[in-house]
Amino acid sequence: MSGNQQVFHEHRRLLFSVAYRILGSAADAEDVVQDAWITWSSADRSHVADPKAYLTRIVSNLALQRLRSTRHQRETYIGPWLPEPILTTTGTTTDSADAADAVTDAESVSVAMLVVLETLSPLERAVFVLKDVFAFSHAEIAQAVERSEAAVRQAARRARAHVQARRPRFIADRTRQRQVTEQFLAAATGGDINTLMELLSPDVTLWTDGGGKVRQALKPVVGAQTVASWFAAITIVTYQGVSPADMRAELTEINGGPGIVFSAPDRVVAILTLDHDTTGRITTIHNIANPDKLHAVNNRALHDIATC
Structure with missing residues (x-):
């Protein structure tokens, strides 16, 4: 491996992490990282003092361009648009700071x-990811997105206010999240509607993404009774041509938290992620079944999502 390949390889995980958070698509993020490699390998690196910052700038700019070009596709998407899920590893640690x-x-x-x-907006998203997630300075972000520092500061303020007003309130106890997800999986695959009702918040919302490729609800499904009935039917309803007897459900880590992968003998057919309130009850379920968004899970690619 040459020196420039080694440097790129050292930062590849970071580059994917930045691109994926900006784009919400593993496939697009991989394309952006590949394009960044082409740019890096052909660039004059004699004046590059900080390869990490230089590569992050390339990836951020490429991701921002791609996000703008795909904006119309997402606005005309059939049904709710949900991100492409990835299998992740957050590791284990006994250090409280590392755990936080x-x-x-x-x-x-x-x-x-x-x-x-x-x-x-695409600019606000890129700025938020770089500032609030990866802790880049406003000056560094201004270089990355090719905007003035003043424009970046303004975009950062707007984005932060927007996210703080809408971000879900997670329970930090990962053990509790996993327990509830396990209980949900057991109840759904056992057709136990009563236990499902106990696990779901009264105003739970189910979002389904089939992208027009497979049949899914085109509007959110709301309410514990309706959502519980939806999942209790797993044991009796053929789904995407797969009979209940041939469907396998597996608990695994998806996008940083416990999730469920539903698989046929030859492919992944859907993934679920659950959001919980402070008591552990399920408030939101995201069901991604668009086959175009399941390639990363199908390929069993594992991603380290650490930001440093």
Whole structure:
């Protein structure tokens, strides 16, 4: 491996993490990282004092350009648009500071947070990710997105206020999140509607993304009774041509938290992520079934989502 390849390889995880949070698409993020490699390999690096900052600037600018070019596609998307899920690893630690950082990293890449980021303008989203998630300075971000520092500060203020008003309130106890997810999975696959009702908040909302490729609800499904009935039917209803007997459900880490992967013998057919309130009850369920968004999970690619 050459020197420039080694340098790029050292920062590749960071570059994907930045691009994915800006774009909400693993496929687009991988494309952006590949484009960054092409730019890096052909650039005059004799005056590059900080390769990490230089590469982050390239990736951020490329991601921002791509986000702008895909904006119309997302605005005309069939049904709710949800991000492309990824399998993640947050690791384990006994250090309290590291544990707090892991929770913050997990929140910043959660499906719920990416949904909130989708409501920002492309510039606001890029600035928020670089400033509030990766702690870059306003001056560094201004270089990355090719804007004035004043414009970046203004975008950062707007984005932060918008996100703070809409961001979900997570319970920090990851053990409790996993317990509730396990209980939900057992109740759904057992057709236990009573337990599902106990686990769901009365005003729980289910968002489904089929992208017009598979049949899904085109509007959010609201209310514990309706949502519980939806999932209790897993044991009796054929889904995407897969009979209940052939459907396998697996608990795993998705976008920084516990999630569920539903698989047929030959493919992943859907993933679920759950949001919880401070008591652990489920407030929101995101169901992603668009096959175009399941490639990363199908390929079992594992991503480290740490921001440093």
